[in-house]
Amino acid sequence: MSELNPAAVRVSPFIRFNRWALLFAGIAYGTWRFNVLQRRENEHRAYIEKMKPEWMENKRKAKSLIDRAELLYLAEATGNKIPADFDKNYPPPSK
Secondary structure, eight states, X not given: OTTTSOOOOOOOHHHHHHHHHHHHHHHHHHHHHHHHHHHHHHHHHHHHHXXXXXXXXXXXXXXXXXXXXXXXXXHHHHTOOOOTTHHHHSOOOOO
């Protein structure tokens, strides 16, 4: 029976100290790294929130230009007349 469960070996105090020291150093580094990454992520989210309205406006303008061009193409392709108020509803792109 003693072959299956050998006696525990006494671990050197130096090794035990280093194990605990590295454990606590790892926890401290993890905490520090988390705070650095959290700060970076918060800055990135703030930038995204600040720029989102501008990006949405640019997207809306691009969609409006595409819609206008598509409607003009379809009117020409089908032989329909362009309504008089077309420029009011779909203003031409400004330069």
